[in-house]
Amino acid sequence: DLxxxxxxxxxxxxxxxxFSDPAISEEAMVTVVNDWVSFYINYYKKQLSGEQQEQDKVLQEFRQELDTLSASFLEKYRNFLKSS
Structure with a gap:
């Protein structure tokens, strides 16, 4: 599905x-990842159809999945920064 x-x-x-040197700060990477999440949410939001309540539920689940993936990615980035 979509x-x-x-x-x-x-x-x-x-x-x-x-990840390479010079690395950007953790705060900057968080901003970048949050922007990516927003981009994906907005992009797929336009492609959804159906009742508004159903769309809202799907988007909420989508955001949760993206947030989970983002958290894992940011943890890897933090580890990279610590090892640099």
Missing amino acids: ISKGIKEFNILLNQQV
């Missing part, structure tokens, strides 16, 4: 990131 596709694409985006 949301599964979005989750898969977001995961691919995160996995494509290469």
Whole structure:
């Protein structure tokens, strides 16, 4: 379904990131990742159909999935910063 596709694409985006020096700050990376989440939410929101309540529920679940993936990515980034 549409949301599964979005989750898969977001995961691919995160996995494509290469950490290198000079690294950006953790705060800057959090901002970047939050912007990515917002972009994906807004992009897929426009493609949803059905009742508003159903769309809201799907978007909430989508955001939770993206937030979970983001948290894992940011943890890896924190570990990279500590090891640099």
